[in-house]
């Protein structure tokens with residue numbers, strides 16, 4: 329069987345508007361054009377995964393139940409055709425805590441590449457923070473920095489120095505880097 333292409337997607341500031349420790353269902357708002365962009369990716373055969381650092385959980389700012397409710401709301405609003413997003417992985421640890429999956433760890437990406445027989449040469453990690461881009465780099469896949477979230481000018485200077493793609497948002501990435509209409 330041919331290896332499949334895949335996208336590893338940061339959640340806050342990439343798929344949905346980042347409210348900084350987004351944890352209330354009413355805050356969940358897909359970024360404009362993201363639904364159509366994800367649909368174009370599914371149509372083109374990309375496997376979709378979400379990888380999200382959620383230190384607000386271990387900081388005591390919100391609970392796993394709130395986190396899961398937000399994901400359910402996001403999936404409801406996106407309403408993607410089958411197979412949709414195959415797996416969503418959250419790392420609840422704070423930056424100062426040991427963590428297997430917290431970005432920039434490449435662990436989740438590596439596991440999914442093996443489990444779903446993905447082609448690393450056709451995999452991307454897309455997000456708004458350095459930790460996202462470095463997770464892709466550490467996993468040996470390409471990274472895209474989007475300006476739709478919390479990235480600061482110095483972060484994008486770093487992205488440029490690393491040769492990461494830099495785009496306004498996820499839909500622009502899909503159009504320019506994947507060559508899909510959306």
Ligand SMILES: [Mg+2]
Pocket residue numbers: 338339340341342346455456457477
């Ligand atoms: Mg983010």
